Each structure stands twice: as structure tokens, then as C-alpha cells.
Amino acid sequence: MSADGLRVVRRVVLVGQPNAGKSTLFNAIVGYRAVVANFPGTTVEALRGQASIGGLRAEVVDLPGTYSLLGGDVAERVTRDFLLSGEADVIVQVVDSSLLGRSLELTLEVAELGLPIVLCLNMMDEAEHKGIRIDWEKLAALLGVPVVATVASRGQGLVDLLAAIPQARPVRRPPYTADVERALSQIREAQSSTGRFGDHRAAQLLSSGAPVDLALKEPVERARRELGEGRGEDPGVILSDERHAQAMRLFEAVATVGKARVGWREKADDLLMHPVIGYPLLVLALMGLFGAVFWSGDVLEGLLSPLLDTVSGQIGAALGAGPLAAVLRGAWDGLAAGVAIVLPYLIPFLFLLALFEDVGYMPRVGFLLDGLMHRIGLHGKSVIPFLLGYGCTVPAILSTRILEDERDRLVTAALAVMVPCAGRTIVVMGLVGRYVGPLAALLLYLGNVLVIALVGWVLTRLVPGEGPGLILEIPPYRQPRLQNLLGKTWLRLKGFVVLAWPLLAVSSALLALAEALGWAGGLNLGVRFLTWPLGLPSETGVPLVLGILRKELSLVMLDEALVGGVAALTQAQMIVFTVFVLFYVPCLATVGALGRELGWRRTGLVVLATTGLGLVLALLARVVLGA
Amino acid sequence: MAINGGHGVLLRLRRLGLRPGAQVRAVATGRWGGPVLVEVDGCRVALGRGLARRILVQVNEDSFRPDER
Ligand SMILES: Nc1nc2c(ncn2[C@@H]2O[C@H](COP(=O)(O)OP(=O)(O)O)[C@@H](O)[C@H]2O)c(=O)[nH]1
Ligand SMILES: [Mg+2]
Numbered sequence: 001m002s003a004d005g006l007r008v009v010r011r012v013v014l015v016g017q018p019n020a021g022k023s024t025l026f027n028a029i030v031g032y033r034a035v036v037a038n039f040p041g042t043t044v045e046a047l048r049g050q051a052s053i054g055g056l057r058a059e060v061v062d063l064p065g066t067y068s069l070l071g072g073d074v075a076e077r078v079t080r081d082f083l084l085s086g087e088a089d090v091i092v093q094v095v096d097s098s099l100l101g102r103s104l105e106l107t108l109e110v111a112e113l114g115l116p117i118v119l120c121l122n123m124m125d126e127a128e129h130k131g132i133r134i135d136w137e138k139l140a141a142l143l144g145v146p147v148v149a150t151v152a153s154r155g156q157g158l159v160d161l162l163a164a165i166p167q168a169r170p171v172r173r174p175p176y177t178a179d180v181e182r183a184l185s186q187i188r189e190a191q192s193s194t195g196r197f198g199d200h201r202a203a204q205l206l207s208s209g210a211p212v213d214l215a216l217k218e219p220v221e222r223a224r225r226e227l228g229e230g231r232g233e234d235p236g237v238i239l240s241d242e243r244h245a246q247a248m249r250l251f252e253a254v255a256t257v258g259k260a261r262v263g264w265r266e267k268a269d270d271l272l273m274h275p276v277i278g279y280p281l282l283v284l285a286l287m288g289l290f291g292a293v294f295w296s297g298d299v300l301e302g303l304l305s306p307l308l309d310t311v312s313g314q315i316g317a318a319l320g321a322g323p324l325a326a327v328l329r330g331a332w333d334g335l336a337a338g339v340a341i342v343l344p345y346l347i348p349f350l351f352l353l354a355l356f357e358d359v360g361y362m363p364r365v366g367f368l369l370d371g372l373m374h375r376i377g378l379h380g381k382s383v384i385p386f387l388l389g390y391g392c393t394v395p396a397i398l399s400t401r402i403l404e405d406e407r408d409r410l411v412t413a414a415l416a417v418m419v420p421c422a423g424r425t426i427v428v429m430g431l432v433g434r435y436v437g438p439l440a441a442l443l444l445y446l447g448n449v450l451v452i453a454l455v456g457w458v459l460t461r462l463v464p465g466e467g468p469g470l471i472l473e474i475p476p477y478r479q480p481r482l483q484n485l486l487g488k489t490w491l492r493l494k495g496f497v498v499l500a501w502p503l504l505a506v507s508s509a510l511l512a513l514a515e516a517l518g519w520a521g522g523l524n525l526g527v528r529f530l531t532w533p534l535g536l537p538s539e540t541g542v543p544l545v546l547g548i549l550r551k552e553l554s555l556v557m558l559d560e561a562l563v564g565g566v567a568a569l570t571q572a573q574m575i576v577f578t579v580f581v582l583f584y585v586p587c588l589a590t591v592g593a594l595g596r597e598l599g600w601r602r603t604g605l606v607v608l609a610t611t612g613l614g615l616v617l618a619l620l621a622r623v624v625l626g627a
Numbered sequence: 628m629a630i631n632g633g634h635g636v637l638l639r640l641r642r643l644g645l646r647p648g649a650q651v652r653a654v655a656t657g658r659w660g661g662p663v664l665v666e667v668d669g670c671r672v673a674l675g676r677g678l679a680r681r682i683l684v685q686v687n688e689d690s691f692r693p694d695e696r
Contacts, residue, residue, distance in 0.1 A: 269664075273654075275661075370662045
């Protein structure tokens with residue numbers, strides 16, 4: 001610390017309960033980088049960015065939301081482990097001010113780390129809506145730390161927050177009741193070297209026992225037993241109750257609760273979560289989503305295609321003949337297809353998905369479908385990874401970290417792989433939707449849901465052990481902000497533009513080269529064992545293999561590989577092709593994410609099983625359609 | 628209300644405000660054995676039926692009254 005009492009801050013971490021606005025704040029400080037959405041569990045890994053704090057460059061870290069430092073699920077363990085790594089100079093605890101009392105429990109728990117803290121009272125607008133008024137100066141005086149009021153979604157209070165960070169102080173913690181303090185000091189004394197985070201470690205040991213250091217086993221057990229017997233309660237529960245009581249005392253000292261306003265947001269659930277009306281509304285919402293994507297994609301594509309065709313014609317004429325020209329033309333065609341086939345469906349889809357997320361409908365869907373999910377051995381929280389899977393499978397797999405139960409996580413991740421991601425949606429919409437009709441596309445989606453449910457039913461019987469069941473916070477509805485919708489759409493689109501476009505251009509150029517040299521036939525022959533039983537022309541071979549890189553590649557490449565484009569396929573062939581694409585080997589990025597989250601052996605199993613399933617279902621489609 | 632259940636689940640519920648003596652209001656129930664939506668401290672939590680069944684509440688005429696066990 002320097003002489004003026006200001007701290008040199010190199011790394012600031014944002015900590016707080018899920019959905020308190022940490023990522024919104026993070027984005028406002030370092031630029032749009034983290035996904036923000038109105039449900040718990042959007043952030044599941046530490047994200048880093050740079051900002052200028054106290055005139056120096058500092059790193060800002062956005063952490064997964066946590067209710068405590070006990071590490072109830074993987075996302076919470078990420079946060080706890082990060083804090084204990086000692087990397088943080090200052091903690092900014094982001095608080096949903098409309099839930100101040102409950103958030104102060106976390107403050108008191110985090111305070112035991114002994115690190116300097118700034119309390120950021122975010123969502124002051126929501127607190128006001130609920131009629132809660134907070135005297136934050138008094139709170140600052142009671143805790144001995146800087147307290148700043150913000151409305152992150154509107155950028156209010158950010159300057160004050162940044163200015164307060166160098167003045168962070170450790171919280172002046174109120175003492176526990178005498179018997180708890182006695183138990184804690186028994187454990188602290190037994191710890192050979194107090195080391196860092198001694199208070200936190202002692203409280204953790206008292207709360208849950210099981211020390212790693214065997215020398216501590218005896219004293220910890222004695223302290224737990226004495227405290228537990230004295231009160232007839234579990235020590236973990238006692239500590240939680242103590243912090244709760246302290247937090248409530250603080251809350252009552254600094255807040256007054258007046259009359260809450262009641263608007264559409266409070267009333268909407270009466271309809272949307274209604275046990276009868278809620279379900280048709282859910283179906284309507286999903287149909288509206290896909291209908292809007294299909295319609296706007298169709299319109300956009302109709303506008304773009306002729307334009308790109310003209311340019312392609314001109315480029316083709318300018319390049320002339322020869323293998324080099326063929327390669328260059330191929331590269332251009334790949335890029336053009338990326339624009340013409342992919343963007344028209346992708347942009348509206350990502351935008352609408354963002355809208356759903358930001359309003360706060362996702363956890364409601366989890367609530368509505370919990371009963372059905374139990375039929376396949378899971379519960380409503382798994383709905384969130386599934387819904388995210390319609391955007392991209394990678395974040396869907398990562399979001400399984402919000403599931404408390406290991407077995408639920410495994411099964412949900414394995415099933416999420418089969419949810420048609422945006423890349424697969426491009427194939428469904430651009431091939432079946434466009435050439436066979438929207439109804440056929442809708443049927444494919446419904447069939448897909450059915451297959452996932454069936455596989456889930458089987459899987460949960462193979463991997464027994466039911467988790468503790470659903471505990472899902474349902475946040476209030478929120479007015480979506482255009483800036484966040486656009487930022488999120490762009491963030492997700494960027495992955496496509498920077499990753500997929502080069503891939504499209506290169507693959508397309510290579511395909512053109514292979515054709516010019518007469519190799520394409522040989523490559524296709526190599527995959528004939530797949531395409532022949534499915535009744536697909538041999539030219540579909542290379543596109544299907546390329547689909548392993550990215551799903552939309554298979555459609556774009558198909559268009560290039562077939563003389564006359566995709567329209568050369570019969571309708572039945574289109575459906576068989578699409579059914580196979582819907583299920584077979586997840587893309588490389590997904591395999592990478594699965595490997596990290598589940599381990600490579602299980603990932604191998606998932607890859608084999610989905611490919612087998614894709615083959616069987618595509619064969620079935622062929623037989624049914626008589627192709 | 629009072630709660631029976633495992634250690635981890637108990638602590639988790641407590642953090643959401645579901646602790647013995649708390650006032651809860653049942654808002655809605657899902658179909659097909661779906662969850663119960665409860666309001667506690669002005670925020671809403673969906674609880675699976677299995678869990679909700681282990682939470683004991685006492686109904687009172689004018690409001691839901693805490694019941695310490
Ligand atoms: N009304 C209001 N909404 C906010 C505020 N800050 C964030 N939000 C919204 O709260 C939701 C959760 O925000 P997010 O940053 O994802 O929270 P995180 O889970 O803590 O990272 C999003 O819908 C945000 O737009 C705020 O100060 N006021
Ligand atoms: Mg977040």
C-alpha cells in the first residue's frame with residue numbers, strides 16, 4: 001500500500017451470486033467479451049480483461065456466480081479455487097441490491113479470506129422497484145469497506161466503482177457467538193502454519209470437516225463435535241445460520257423496505273408459468289422463434305443470392321481457365337456461400353436466442369419442463385444446456401457445470417451434443433426448409449427432440465443414481481437492452497466469421513484443386529461405405545467428412561461438389577443427408593470441449609454412439625421415404 | 628417451515644432463503660409431477676417435487692406461518 005492509503009492493484013476479481021450483473025459490469029469495464037443473460041449460470045469459467053485502475057493497467061477477472069465458497073457445483077468450485085490461488089489483489093463483490101440481505105451472507109463468508117474488498121451495490125433500479133432503500137454510507141461505515149451503488153446495465157456508477165477499487169479494505173467482520181469463535185480458534189491453533197486464508201480455512205474445516213492434513217483430523221473433529229453437541233445442530237448449518245443472523249442485522253441497520261411496485265413483470269408469470277396455459281404459450285414461443293428465423297432467413301437469402309451470383313460470374317470471367325484459376329474461384333465460392341447460405345439464417349437466429357435469454361424465459365422453460373425431464377431421468381436445470389445447444393454446442397457443454405450432480409452432468413452433456421446447433425440449423429433450414437418445405441424442417445426438429453428423449457431415457461438407466469432434484473432460481477423478467485442483444489449476437493457471430501470463413505475458403509479451394517486434378521472421385525470413394533447405404537450420390541462424401549470441422553461446411557461444400565448445386569438431390573436424399581448431419585460426429589470444437597469436461601474415453605464413446613445413431617436414423621429415413 | 632435433507636442440499640437451500648422459520652408462498656406448480664415455484668424473501672425459486680416434499684410448512688389463515696421443528 002502506498003502512503004496515501006491507496007493500493008496498487010494488479011488484479012481485480014468480480015465475485016457475487018449468479019445473475020447479480022457481474023458480466024454486465026465486466027463488459028462495461030473491459031469491452032464486450034462475456035456473455036450476459038438473464039439466468040443463473042451464464043458464466044462458468046474465469047474470463048480476463050484489461051482496464052486502467054488508479055492510473056495503472058490492471059487485469060479484471062469475471063468469475064462464475066456463487067452462493068457460497070463451499071463449491072456446490074463445478075462453476076462454484078472454479079470461483080473458490082480462483083480466490084484461493086491468491087491471484088486476486090482486490091475483490092469486487094457484485095451484489096443484486098434487491099437481494100441485499102442474502103448477499104451480505106456471502107460478503108461475510110468472503111470476508112474471511114482477509115482480502116481487500118469493494119462492495120458494488122448493483123441493480124439499484126431493481127431495489128428501488130421493490131421499494132428497498134439502502135443507506136450505503138452507513139453500510140460502508142459498518143463494514144469498513146468502500147460501497148458503491150451502480151446500475152451496470154445502464155453504465156451508471158462505473159466511474160465511482162473504478163475510483164473506489166484502490167481504496168479497498170478487508171471487511172471488519174463482526175464476531176460469531178462465543179461457542180463458534182471457540183471452535184474456530186481451536187482449529188486455528190491446530191493448524192501448524194497459519195498461512196494465507198487461515199480464517200477461511202478454519203471456517204471451512206469447521207463447516208464440512210474432512211481436512212487434507214491428517215494431523216488436523218483429530219482437533220477438527222473435536223471442535224465440530226463440541227460445537228454440534230452444544231447446539232444439537234450440524235456445524236455447517238450453525239455457521240450458515242450465524243452468518244445469516246449477522247447479515248440480517250446489517251440489512252436491518254442500513255435498509256428500509258417500503259412498498260413494492262407491481263407491473264407486467266410480476267404478472268407475466270401468472271400466464272407464462274401457468275400449469276395449463278404455460279405449455280401452449282411455450283410451444284407458440286418456440287414456433288415463433290423458428291418461424292421468424294426461417295422467414296427472415298428466406299428473405300435475406302433471396303436478397304443476397306443474386307447479388308453474389310453476379311459477382312461470382314464476374315470473378316470467374318476475369319480469372320479465366322486453368323488449375324490456379326479453379327482454386328481461386330473455389331476459395332471465392334466458399335466465402336460467397338458463407339455469406340449467402342449461412343448469415344441469413346445465423347444472424348436472425350442468434351439475435352432471437354439472445355432476446356429469449358435476456359428477457360429471462362429460459363429458466364421458466366426449465367420450470368415448465370422439469371416434470372417431463374424427470375421422465376427421462378433428468379431435471380429442469382438440464383433444459384438450460386439443451387436450449388443453449390440450439391446456439392452452439394460448446395457453451396452448452398460448458399454450461400452443464402451449473403448441474404450439482406456429476407451423473408446429471410454427464411448425461412446432459414452427452415445429450416446436448418445431439419441438439420441441432422446453429423451450424424446444423426443452417427443445414428436444416430438451407431436444405432430441407434428451403435427445398436422441401438418448412439413443415440418438413442419442423443418435423444425434423446420434433447423428431448430430434450423425440451430421439452434425444454429416448455436416448456436420455458436409455459442413458460439414465462445405464463448410468464443410475466438420481467441427483468438431488470431441481471433447485472433453480474427464477475429471476476425476474478428484465479427489459480432486454482438492444483446494446484446487449486447486438487453485442488451478444490456479434491460475440492457469437494464472431495466465432496463463425498473468424499473461424500469458419502477461412503475454413504470455408506480453404507476447404508472450397510482444396511476441393512476445387514482436387515477436382516481439377518481428378519482426385520475428388522478417389523476421396524469420395526473412400527467414404528462410399530457411408531454414402532452408398534444411405535442412397536446418397538458419391539459426391540456427398542467429402543462434404544460429410546468436412547462437416548466434422550464445422551457442421552455448416554457440409555452444406556456449403558455440398559453445394560460446390562454437386563453439379564447443379566444442392567438442388568440436384570432428390571427431396572428424399574436431402575432429408576436423409578440432413579438426418580445424418582443432425583446426429584453424426586459432433587464438430588471438432590465440441591469434441592475438444594467434451595474431452596475437457598468429461599474425459600477422452602467418454603468423449604470417444606459419445607462420438608462413436610452419435611455416429612452410429614446418425615447412420616441408423618438416416619437409414620431409417622431412407623427406408624421410410626423409399627429413396 | 629422445516630427441512631429434512633442432506634447436508635449440501637440443506638446449505639444450498641439456506642442460501643436461497645429457505646431456512647427453518649422462513650415465510651414461503653407457493654406460487655405455481657408444474658405439470659406431470661413438475662416442480663413447485665415458491666416465493667421467499669421476494670424472490671422465486673423452483674424446487675423439484677422430491678425436494679419440496681421434504682420441506683414441511685404450516686399453513687396459516689392470513690399468511691404462511693413459520694413452523695420450527
Ligand atoms: N435492471 C438491471 N438489470 C441489470 C443490471 N445489471 C445487469 N442486469 C441484467 O441482469 C442480468 C444478469 O446479468 P449478468 O451480467 O449476466 O449477471 P452475472 O450472472 O452476475 O454475470 C442480465 O439480464 C443483465 O442485463 C442492473 O444494474 N439493473
Ligand atoms: Mg456472468
